[in-house]
Amino acid sequence: MTRITWIILLLFILTGCATQRIPFPETELSRITIKGDHTIQGEIFLIDQFEEKQVGIEQEVTLEPVSSYSDQWYTVSYLGNRSIKKADPRYEQYVARTQSDKEGKFSITGVAPGEYYLTGTVGWHAVNCSSEVVVTNVPISNKLTVDNTNRILEVKLTKPYNSPTLICDLYNQGDWDKN
Numbered sequence: 001m002t003r004i005t006w007i008i009l010l011l012f013i014l015t016g017c018a019t020q021r022i023p024f025p026e027t028e029l030s031r032i033t034i035k036g037d038h039t040i041q042g043e044i045f046l047i048d049q050f051e052e053k054q055v056g057i058e059q060e061v062t063l064e065p066v067s068s069y070s071d072q073w074y075t076v077s078y079l080g081n082r083s084i085k086k087a088d089p090r091y092e093q094y095v096a097r098t099q100s101d102k103e104g105k106f107s108i109t110g111v112a113p114g115e116y117y118l119t120g121t122v123g124w125h126a127v128n129c130s131s132e133v134v135v136t137n138v139p140i141s142n143k144l145t146v147d148n149t150n151r152i153l154e155v156k157l158t159k160p161y162n163s164p165t166l167i168c169d170l171y172n173q174g175d176w177d178k179n
Helices: 003-015 026-030 068-079 089-094
Strands: 035-047 053-055 060-065 096-099 105-111 114-127 133-146 152-157
Touching: 026 068, 026 089, 035 114, 035 133, 053 114, 060 105, 068 114, 068 133, 096 105, 114 152, 133 152
Parallel strands: 035 152
Antiparallel strands: 035 053, 035 105, 060 096, 060 114, 114 133
C-alpha cells in the first residue's frame, strides 16, 4: 500500500473512535452529597411531527450530578452526538437509575440538593411512505436544580423535536406536471 493509502486508512479508523474521557475528577466528585431526602418524579415524552405524544415507555431514566465529568458527556455525546468512552466504574455511585412505567412516569428518591442532568430516551415505531417500519429513538437530557424549597420536584423530561417529515412527496417522484 502507498503511504497516502495508509494515512487515509488511519484517519478513517481514528474518526470512528470514541472520544477519550477526562481523568476521573475524584476530588471534585468527593464534595458532592450523594444521598438526600428529595424526590424527583415526572414523565418522559416528546411531541412528534404529527403532534402526537410519544411516551418513553419502560425506559431507563438516569440522574447524575453536574460536574466536569458529566459536562464532558453532555457536550460530546448528547449535544455533539458523538460516542464517548465508557465512564470510570467509580462514577457509578453518583448515578441514580430508575425505569419509567408504561405511561412514561418515573420517580427517583433519595436525592440530595444540587444540580443534575436528568436523562432518558423516547422510542417508538412508525411506518414510512414505503410501508417500512422506522424505529425512532430520541435521547433527552435536561439540567435541573434540586433545592430545599420542595421535597418533591415534578418534572417533564422532554425537548423540542424536529423530526424528518414522512410525507409522500409525489412531486419528487414525478407523478404530476412540474411546470
